[in-house]
Amino acid sequence: MAGYVVKRLIQAIVLLKCVMIIVFLxxxxxxxxxxxxxxxxxxxxxxxxxxxxxGFDQPLHVQYGRxxxxxxxGNFGESTEHGESAMGLVLEHFPATIEMAVGAFxxxxxxxxxFGCLAAFREGSTYDKxxxxxxxLMQAVPDFWLxxxxxxxxxxxxGLLPSFGRGGWEHFIMPAFxxxxxxxxxxxxxxxxxxxxxxRQDYITTARAKGLSEKIVLMVHALKNSSIPIVTxxxxxxxxxxxxxxxxxxxFAWPGVGRLVVDSIANRDFPIVQAAVFLLASGFVxxxxxxxxxxxxxxxxxxxx
Amino acid sequence: MKKLWLWMVVLSLLLLPVGVKAAPKxxxxxxxxxxxxxxxxxxxxxxxxxxxxxxxxxxxxxxxxDGSMTNQLAESYKMVSPKVWEFKLRKGVKFSNGDPVNAAAxxxxxxxxxxxxxxxxxxxYFKSMAKLEVxxxxxxxxxxxxxxxxxxxxxAIYGFIVPPDYYKKHxxxxxxxxxxxxxPFVMKKWRKGQEVVYEANPNAWRKPRVKxxxxxxxxxxxxxxxxxxxxxxxxxxxxxxxLSERVRAxxxxxxxxxxxxxTNYILMVIKEGAPWMDVRVRRAMNLAINRExxxxxxxxxxxxxxxxxxxxxSFGFNPxxxxxxxxPAQAKKLLAEAGFAKGFSFDVYIPRGRFMMGKEAxxxxxxxxAKVGLKANVRVMEWGAxxxxxxxxxxxxxxxxxxxxxxxxTAFSAEHMFAGAISSxxxxxxxRDKGVDAMINDARSTLDNKSREKKYQEIARVLRHEKxxxxxxxxxxxxxxxxxxxxxxxxxxxxxxxxxxxxx
Numbered sequence: 001m002a003g004y005v006v007k008r009l010i011q012a013i014v015l016l017k018c019v020m021i022i023v024f025l026x027x028x029x030x031x032x033x034x035x036x037x038x039x040x041x042x043x044x045x046x047x048x049x050x051x052x053x054x055g056f057d058q059p060l061h062v063q064y065g066r067x068x069x070x071x072x073x074g075n076f077g078e079s080t081e082h083g084e085s086a087m088g089l090v091l092e093h094f095p096a097t098i099e100m101a102v103g104a105f106x107x108x109x110x111x112x113x114x115f116g117c118l119a120a121f122r123e124g125s126t127y128d129k130x131x132x133x134x135x136x137l138m139q140a141v142p143d144f145w146l147x148x149x150x151x152x153x154x155x156x157x158x159g160l161l162p163s164f165g166r167g168g169w170e171h172f173i174m175p176a177f178x179x180x181x182x183x184x185x186x187x188x189x190x191x192x193x194x195x196x197x198x199x200r201q202d203y204i205t206t207a208r209a210k211g212l213s214e215k216i217v218l219m220v221h222a223l224k225n226s227s228i229p230i231v232t233x234x235x236x237x238x239x240x241x242x243x244x245x246x247x248x249x250x251x252f253a254w255p256g257v258g259r260l261v262v263d264s265i266a267n268r269d270f271p272i273v274q275a276a277v278f279l280l281a282s283g284f285v286x287x288x289x290x291x292x293x294x295x296x297x298x299x300x301x302x303x304x305x
Numbered sequence: 306m307k308k309l310w311l312w313m314v315v316l317s318l319l320l321l322p323v324g325v326k327a328a329p330k331x332x333x334x335x336x337x338x339x340x341x342x343x344x345x346x347x348x349x350x351x352x353x354x355x356x357x358x359x360x361x362x363x364x365x366x367x368x369x370x371d372g373s374m375t376n377q378l379a380e381s382y383k384m385v386s387p388k389v390w391e392f393k394l395r396k397g398v399k400f401s402n403g404d405p406v407n408a409a410a411x412x413x414x415x416x417x418x419x420x421x422x423x424x425x426x427x428x429x430y431f432k433s434m435a436k437l438e439v440x441x442x443x444x445x446x447x448x449x450x451x452x453x454x455x456x457x458x459x460x461a462i463y464g465f466i467v468p469p470d471y472y473k474k475h476x477x478x479x480x481x482x483x484x485x486x487x488x489p490f491v492m493k494k495w496r497k498g499q500e501v502v503y504e505a506n507p508n509a510w511r512k513p514r515v516k517x518x519x520x521x522x523x524x525x526x527x528x529x530x531x532x533x534x535x536x537x538x539x540x541x542x543x544x545x546x547x548l549s550e551r552v553r554a555x556x557x558x559x560x561x562x563x564x565x566x567x568t569n570y571i572l573m574v575i576k577e578g579a580p581w582m583d584v585r586v587r588r589a590m591n592l593a594i595n596r597e598x599x600x601x602x603x604x605x606x607x608x609x610x611x612x613x614x615x616x617x618x619s620f621g622f623n624p625x626x627x628x629x630x631x632x633p634a635q636a637k638k639l640l641a642e643a644g645f646a647k648g649f650s651f652d653v654y655i656p657r658g659r660f661m662m663g664k665e666a667x668x669x670x671x672x673x674x675a676k677v678g679l680k681a682n683v684r685v686m687e688w689g690a691x692x693x694x695x696x697x698x699x700x701x702x703x704x705x706x707x708x709x710x711x712x713x714x715t716a717f718s719a720e721h722m723f724a725g726a727i728s729s730x731x732x733x734x735x736x737r738d739k740g741v742d743a744m745i746n747d748a749r750s751t752l753d754n755k756s757r758e759k760k761y762q763e764i765a766r767v768l769r770h771e772k773x774x775x776x777x778x779x780x781x782x783x784x785x786x787x788x789x790x791x792x793x794x795x796x797x798x799x800x801x802x803x804x805x806x807x808x809x
Contacts, residue, residue, distance in 0.1 A: 041724065041725035252525075253498075
């Protein structure tokens with residue numbers, strides 16, 4: 001097991017390095033940062049002046065070499081728009097992103113999985129049909145539209161919840177739920193179909209024939225065995241939520257990394273984008289590693305050696 | 306004895322309104338669309354930033370709400386010789402940390418912008434400065450490399466004065482988060498991406514209208530409108546025309562709008578191989594557009610057509626020039642004369658989500674062009690990617706194209722607009738004409754205000770009637786939503802400055 005973890009960690013480091021090279025090249029392909037930094041009243045002379053000051057006049061490999069040697073020491077450079085450490089800014093925005101991602105993830109897991117299980121246990125019932133209908137709808141409705149409708153209903157019409165921003169739990173409930181809907185519905189549907197498949201297996205019949213109570217059959221034998229694809233999807237969901245709630249962050253004026261990165265891409269603020277991608281990619285790698293380790297626990301037959 | 310006592314009461318009553326100004330009270334909450342990235346006043350230039358910094362810092366000159374030039378930290382100024390401006394400073398003004406506002410602070414602040422280590426994006430507005438000279442405690446002289454009549458308008462936007470000792474002592478990060486100036490507010494708290502809290506500056510000579518102003522950053526317009534209607538915020542900026550009816554209908558909130566100096570226009574890459582090398586084609590493209598229909602139906606009345614690229618608030622505006630009329634028959638005739646009776650097709654670029662209703666307006670214009678046989682392919686681009694395309698415009702293998710831009714002319718100057726869109730030294734224009742360049746250079750170096758204004762008006766006439774270098778469209782309004790309890794008049798420069806917002 002330890003050897004496996006070390007091997008995976010080395011792979012992760014190589015992967016992160018590749019990610020950073022790709023991001024660096026992609027960013028430099030998207031256009032000239034100096035053009036975006038100056039307004040349209042700039043003359044060619046102004047543009048060349050700033051390009052030189054910022055060091056963007058040097059060859060690409062020189063720029064990459066400088067970026068990489070700094071990044072190795074944990075220094076992602078200074079944000080060109082904020083004038084301070086890029087990684088510092090990303091870390092400052094990270095708690096808000098984690099708060100929303102974990103909240104949305106909790107909604108998805110705590111609501112989605114029980115709903116999916118119940119639907120499977122009562123296959124064909126009105127509850128099951130309703131559950132399938134609602135989850136299809138939840139996956140189909142765009143989250144930004146749902147978010148806007150939430151604000152109109154809960155903040156403008158009822159006056160119950162604040163319309164935007166980050167603060168206490170009352171600020172958190174609408175954005176986290178809006179961000180969770182797609183993932184919640186997908187988990188519920190996947191849970192239902194996995195559970196139905198497992199319930200048809202011989203070992204479930206065997207367990208029932210042994211005289212085990214229905215509760216133990218479902219909770220121990222069926223749930224654990226139907227969990228492997230669920231855990232995979234949960235890992236992906238958490239990764240996506242950590243890196244991709246940009247639209248929800250914008251709609252609710254939530255001060256997370258997603259909004260910072262989108263603004264920074266528009267402003268060609270390369271250091272922030274690089275720092276954020278590094279952080280999010282690391283997070284994704286760690287989650288994937290954790291998912292693989294959970295597999296081993298859930299199904300000891302999965303061997304890594 | 307009794308009489309003396311009475312006299313003292315009368316005297317003190319008389320002195321009261323002069324000596325003790327009532328401290329500001331109350332609190333307003335603003336919801337603004339643009340992001341604030343730094344409180345260092347000397348590094349960046351953007352409209353969102355320029356709406357925050359004037360709360361905390363002051364400039365030598367400023368714009369009154371009606372757009373006219375006023376003095377701020379300067380008490381008076383004059384040109385002592387063509388290359389020397391002299392500013393007398395207001396006496397007794399202190400920064401919020403107690404340091405005096407003096408000539409040394411002005412010199413330090415401008416030199417900080419010019420310092421290459423600062424990599425300042427305001428450098429281009431100050432690059433004509435050669436030397437700063439402290440004459441005495443309250444007199445400072447700016448020596449320029451060439452005569453520069455354009456200096457005052459930019460000193461009304463940039464060049465915020467800061468206390469030298471404080472700004473020398475601290476590093477960049479500290480300064481970007483902990484500003485010290487002489488403005489009506491001090492910055493109390495700033496949570497990036499969330500909010501800024503301003504409090505009345507006890508040392509200020511200009512008082513804010515309220516004690517506390519909070520600015521919340523809300524990028525999404527439907528959320529800003531919801532926040533306004535639900536009462537979470539009192540004023541919002543960047544209200545899209547389509548949502549203005551919701552704000553009006555709520556009963557608790559009003560729409561406040563004013564024509565801004567943001568001119569929208571379509572530029573052409575005028576080079577060999579372009580049908581619009583022929584001035585008749587350029588004229589036809591202008592006559593085929595029904596500007597009134599666009600401003601009325603697409604902009605919902607929140608825009609006003611312009612004759613060339615300036616609005617009435619701008620220096621050098623020529624009131625005799627009218628926008629191009631809508632005359633498709635004449636446009637067709639001109640196209641036929643130029644040999645394009647069957648029309649032609651071309652690409653026209655516009656950045657995504659950058660200019661108010663820009664894409665919708667351009668699609669409308671493309672429809673109007675289609676009626677005279679001009680087939681415009683509207684291409685919506687990301688801003689940075691579009692800038693890259695604009696910069697390739699004169700390359701041999703690049704097919705001539707058109708592009709929609711808008712420019713906020715907060716300097717209210719013809720020079721700023723001509724240099725940025727018409728002159729051939731402009732990086733973003735597509736028109737090159739030696740005669741017009743010479744006229745622009747001549748006007749810029751004319752020191753007398755009256756004759757300079759005349760020269761700009763003449764350039765505008767030549768452009769409008771003879772050269773037709775661009776497709777001028779309209780100036781958009783800055784549209785705000787405000788709770789009925791708010792007492793605030795919109796500014797001519799379109800800025801929402803928290804210190805000017807009051808309660809009824």
